[in-house]
Amino acid sequence: MARPTVLHLTKKIFGFHSENTDQRWIKERLEKLRCQFTWTLLIEDNEIHDLESRIFEEIEFLDIKYNVGMHNLLAYVRYLEGQNEESLESLKRAEKLIQQKHADQSDLRSLVTWGNYAWVYYHMGKLAEAQTYLNKVKNTCKKFSDTSGYTIECPEIDCEEGWALLKCGGQNYERAKVCFEKALEVDPKNPESCAGYAITLYRLEGMSLLETGLSLQPLKQALRLNPENAYIKALFALKLQELGQEAEGEKYIKEALASTSFQNYVLRYAGKFYRKQGSLDKALEFLQMALRAMPDSALLHHQIGLCYRQKVFQMKDGTNRKPRGQDRDYDKKIKSAIYHLEFAVKQKPTFDIAYIHLASMYIEAGDYRKTEETFQKALEINPQDELKKQKLHFHYAKFQELQMKNEVCAITYYLKAIKIGKGPALKDKSISALEKLALRKSQRNASNEESLSLHEFVCKLRGETKKEPENYEKVIRLVTDFENSEK
Incomplete structure (x- = not known):
């Protein structure tokens, strides 16, 4: 996405500095600031709209102290969208909040906001205004530290960077x-930093980048320091449920629901809690209540879609895998699931796991063209979360095997799922599926003596031979050779 261009204005400093020299001088100092413009926030272009919506939701519905940081972040997002005047309005709101909530340390708390002001004015070509805010930052840094530069180390800025x-x-x-x-490290019992740290660990666990359960104690500590924070209480409840302590978790969910703060976020997490419990009607009740306040929330639409998806599978299991089209309620639930999941991925085009769930509902609807398109979109995203990637490859392989009858493609993606090796359950399922496919394929066309048979490869994966499995790329090439030999 193209960034807003700099407007070139003529301005002289000390009499005879050229415009370009002046801009370079200011740019060098801008790059030393600590603010949203220098924190290298990784945001995909097609995520900006969803990010802006989530920031608005947080500002409106979360009664939190770090809303100053959310206004600063919103200013940066608006700059990315080319809305410089609106960006300045967000910074004015941040300044106002600083005076209301942090009047005793307003200079220190304003450093990030002033840095953002300087950057926005620089990109607007208003170099004098940019210089004014650079001076504010420099003078404040000098006031609170020995430095004479434009940067200061302090936990407040570390915390705001963390939230951004x-x-x-x-x-x-x-x-x-x-x-x-x-x-x-500087302030170990700071409620704001403890909350941010606990939430970050919770999300890293959700991405399988940390061992399950590591966030439990940090969440407990954050709740101890923020006892009225129903948002943290709801996350703590979900973590307890995940660790098999559902009764204890439900106690905290009920306490969070009884609170008057963070209500729409609590409703979302309560919906997720009861969906995982299997109480789908109760989950939908909470999620629909939250949706009325946040109708554009991709996360809410995803959760609602999952509830209907779960109802579809319950009905299917309850009727011995009843064929589609024989029950109006069954078809209605499929359509409801598709509607909400389609909304979620439209609102958030990088919502990788939602594409997998949507694809499963297209399969139930018998629309294999849309299933293929949806899987392809998910594959293009290439999820960072290894477990999500493994799940994507496994489910795409199943679709190719069962619905499309494409054995070569199925084997290729089973191999990719096995190679990731993160989730033992999915890895074992992939090996079993690969074994059955390999057996059928070898019965039709035995492999060349110089090639490694898929069956032997599976045996190596299972540890039934002392030989190590060959590299996966070689086996994938072998699969393709099999296919070519059969044509």
Whole structure:
């Protein structure tokens, strides 16, 4: 996405500096600032709209102290969209909040906002205004530290950087964790930093980048320091449920629901809790309540879609895999699931796991063309989460095997799922499916003596021979050779 261009204005400093020299001088100092413009926030172009919606939701519905940071982040997002005047309006709101909530340390708390002001004015070509805010930053840094530069180390800025990274998606979570850890080294019992750290660990666990359960104690500590924070209480409940302590988790969910703060976010997580419990009607009740307040939430539409998807599979299992089209309620639930899942991926085009869930509903509807298109979109995203990637490859392989009858493609993607090796259950399922396919294929056309048979490869994967499995790329090439030999 093209960034807003700099407007070239003529301005002289000390009498005879050229415009380009002046811009370079200011740019060098801007790059030393600590703010959203210098934190290298990784945001895909097609995620910007969804990010802006989520920031608005947080500002409106989360009664939190770090809303200053959300206004700063919104200013940056608006700049990315080419809305410089609107960006300045967001920075004015951040300034107002600083005076209301942090009047006793307004200069220190304003450093990030002033840095953003300087950047926006620079991109608008208003170099005098940019210089004014650079001076504000420099004078404040000098006031609070020995430095004479434009940067200061302090836990407040580390914390705000952590929240900005956390809000911008999974590719930023590892760096968010480092920021919160850095802030906690200086102030280990800071409620804001503890909350950010716990939430970051919770999300990293959800991406399978941390061992399950590592966020439990940090969530408990964050709740101890933020006892009225129903948002953290709801996350703590979900983590307890995940660790097999559902009764204890439900107690916290009920406490969170009884709170008057964070209500729409609590409703979302309550819906997720009861969906995982299997209480689908109860889950839908909470999720629909939240949706009325946040109708554009991709996450809410995804959760609602999952509830209907679960109802579809319950009905299917209850009627011994009843063929589609023989029950109006069954078809209606498929359509409801598709509607909400389609909305989720339209609102958030990088919503990888939602594409997998949507594809499964297209299969139930018998629309294999849309199933293929949906899987292809998910494959293009190439999820960062290895478990999601493994799940994507496994389900695409099943679709190719069962619906499309394309054995070569199925084997290729089973191999890709096995190669990831993260989720033992999916890996074992992939090996079993590959074994059955390999047996059928070898019965029709035995492999060349110089090639490694798929059956032997599976035996090696299972540890039934002392030989190590060959590299996966070689086996995938072998599969393709099999296919070519059969044509």
